[in-house]
Amino acid sequence: MPKKNPLPVEDLFWKCDPGKFTFNTTDEVPSLQEIVGQDRALKSIEFGLGISNNNYNIFVLGETGTGKGTSVKDIVEKKAREEPVPDDWCYVYNFSNPDAPKALSLPPGRGADLAVQMDDLVESLRRDIPKVFESRDYEKHRDEILEGQQERTKALFFRLEQKAIEKGLLLKKSVSGLSVVPAKDGKAMSQADFDALPKDRKARMEEDLTLMQEKLSDVIREARVIEKETKERINSLDREVVQYVVNPRINELLDGFREFSIVVEYVNMVKEDVFASIDDFRPREEVPMALGAFRLQRPEPTFERYKVNLIVNHKGSVGAPVVFETNPTYYNLFGRIEYRVQLGVATTDFTMIKAGSIHRANGGYLIVNALDILRNIFVYDSLKRMIKNGEVSIEDVWEQYRLVSSSTLKPAPIPVNIKLVVIGEPFIYYLLYNLDSEYRKLFKVKADFDNVMPKDDNNIRKYSYFIAARCREEGLLPFDRSGVARIVEMGCRLAGDKEKLSARFNEITNFVVEASYWARLANAKTVTGEHVEKALHEKTYRNSKISDKLTDYIKEDTIMVDTDGKVAGQVNGIAILDPGDYAFGKPSRITASTYMGDSGIVNIEREAKMSGKIHNKALMILSNFLQERFSRKFPLTFSASLTFEQLYDEIEGDSATCTETYAILSSLSGVPIDQSIAVTGSMNQKGEVQPIGGVNEKIEGFFEVCKAKGLTGRQGVVIPRRNVKNLMLKKEVVDSVRDGRFAIYPIDMVDEGLEILTGAPVGERGPDGEFPEGTVNSLAEKRLLSLSRTFKEFSRPAVQKKAAAKEPNSGNDSDKKN
DSSP states (O other), X not given: OOOOOOOOGGGSOOOOOGGGOOOSBGGGSOOOOSOOSOHHHHHXXXXXXXXXXXXXXXXXXOOTTSOHHHHHHHHHHHHHTTSOOOOEEEEEOOSSOTTSOEEEEESTTHHHHHHHHHHHHHHHHHHHHHHHHTSHHHHHHHHHHHHHHHHHHHHXXXXXXHHHHHTTEEEEEETTXXXXXXXXXXXXXXXXXXXXXXXXXXXXXXXXXHHHHHHHHHHHHHHHHHHHHHHHHHHHHHHHHHHHHHHHHHHHHHHTSTTOXXXXXXXXXXXXXXXXXXXXXXXXXXXXXXXTTOEEEOOOXXXXXXXXXXXXXXXXXXSSOEEEOSSOOHHHHHOEEOOEEETTEEEOOXXXXXXXXXXXXXXXXXXXXXXXXXXXXXXXXXXXXXXXXXXXOOOOTTGGGOSSOOOOOOXXXXXXXXXXXXXEOHXXXXXXHHHOHHHHHHBOEEEEOOSEEEOOHHHHHHHHHHHHHHHHHHTOOOBBHHHHHHHHXXXXXXXXXXXXXXOOHHHXXXXXXHHHXXXXXXXXXXXXXXXXXXXXHHHHHHHOHHHHHHHHHHHTTSSOOOSSSXXXXXXXXXXXXXXXXXXXXXXXXXXXXXXXXXXXXXXXXXXXXOBOHHHHHHHHHHHHHHHHHHOSSSOOOOEEEEEETTXXXXXXXXXXXXXXXXXXXXXXXXXXXXXXXXXXXXXXXXXXXXXXXXXXXXXXXXXXXXXXXXXXXSOEEEEEGGGGGGOOOOHHHHHXXXXXXXXXXXESBHHHHHHHHHSSOOOOOOTTSOOOTTSHHHHHHHHHHHHHHHHHHHHHHHHHHHHHHHHHHHHHHHHHHO
């Protein structure tokens, strides 16, 4: 009988020796100040941040929980502190085109200075200009101009009136204005008196009326010219007196901004607008209304156009900005134009332009999540456009989709110099890289965070520093050496490799927090290994309802899985179920039936469309393995069916290839298989056993079933030897192996596992090309030969009948041809 060689206990688990730590508790060790185990990613980020080309933006990829977000933020902030502070940005009123506000760039802090000084300027003008108009000198000069106008106008009409009197006419005022009418006794002549005049006098008077009416029109035009000149003189006077207030204050403001030509140009335009809008600064006057004693004040003028809308203020900042936008909607990134609603009408102006994260990160770094920018409409394409054009525009992005276009502001675009850092999952990176040609041009730096790191003394020591940092930052109990050692062991389990440690530090943090909770609940002063073990047990219990239910079904024989006895053509396989929060192994019964026919191996799951491509490939490998082994002397002509019993979900993967091989060989040879041993492992066409994933969960899953049904000491699991380095089994399994109640069998070739399961030699071909008598291969080959001959005999009459049916037809055809 072949000898079984189970793994020794020391190969089932790597134990971290607490003695390698020199501290008593983590209170004695420093906090971790660096990023651990990500040398490749850190060098990529350093390269991307160091190169100034706008197309060398960075995509940081890695599994969730590897700390890539926190790490990137820390690295970028550290580099940004050494860089210069970028300029302030503000929007101001465009006096030549009010719908297109101008953008001004000023050194850090100067934008805020300009905004404050402009507010002070307007306030002082509103206070001092009305005083000028209320001064006696101004009123005296203004009265002189008005009196001069009145005298000139009065003289014009006096001369005209004298001429009219000389001709027997009179100037008459009416609602419609002045007119020339015939006079009689110093009064306007009635129509009856005019009609009674002699014909010749009447004709002469009509000529005089026409002539004087023309002269009246000339006088009125001349009076209007005098009025216009008077108004110009008053405006000139207003401008002259206002200059004494405006110019000193404007010059005082300009003295601080002489080196900025764009500010000088803007302030000069402000000055010209002030002179053109002097009436806005005059004292308010009450306007009488027609309805009794009520009076209406002149509308309050607005001075919003003189404000400075400071959208980016770097006053007091240190280094370049770093913005981590957690909600990258279009408006949060690119800014927006807000509206105010009054009496049902929405209005806006340049003071309601609001900056986005891109404006605040301009001259520095913007960090966003890849999935977030893809979820939000317009964002991804707009970011690419921003990088290509080197500028950002604030606009109403929904305007193009409205049925009725509404007028709005078109602020001037702002040049941007920004390094974009996108954080995302690997599948998003490769999706964009392969489907978007522009992406490859704009994101040329890939920083790939690994989820594991080497298990050396340096990284183990850094694990203790990390635990100390979490304890200090979150107010947790300190860990002693046994607690730290157990956390390191769990890091090794998460990595799935005895020579690796997990870099998924969020998972490590969860264990640290939960272990501290259970230690505090036990009134302990430090967290020990027992508390960490308690945290692991409780977490498993919280998440293992589905696993426990399935184990109960197997124990009740609702799901049929044998853990004792021997059956031909039946093997226990193990699948991995992962609902998301907890992965576990689920034993399944795999059966094979072999019979006469020429269909080959039929995968029932495939026929029912319940298997994936990898599983279908594994069945083809199995078929070719059998062909290579047994069809040297005769062609294989048989039918076989394989199925996972009581499987109601789709199956995928190749980890059951060895199990399915054993089921078919057992069915062919008639040699029963030990049901107390489960199998997992993939294989190639040469019969070499290949490693699989989830080996710990699979072993523990079958162990739980065996424990529920009763451990006999004969139970165990066959695994690929290449998976031994991945074993980090839980304490209960290790203890059972130590006590001889469970076993793990590593194999390199598929035949090794068959001998363990059957207890019979598999057999190899000898020099004569035959398998040794009585071996599994010999029995299987004999069965295959028998099935092939029997099928051939049954098929021969049908072939002969078919051939006979063709012979008369062929003879008749030849006769017809002859």
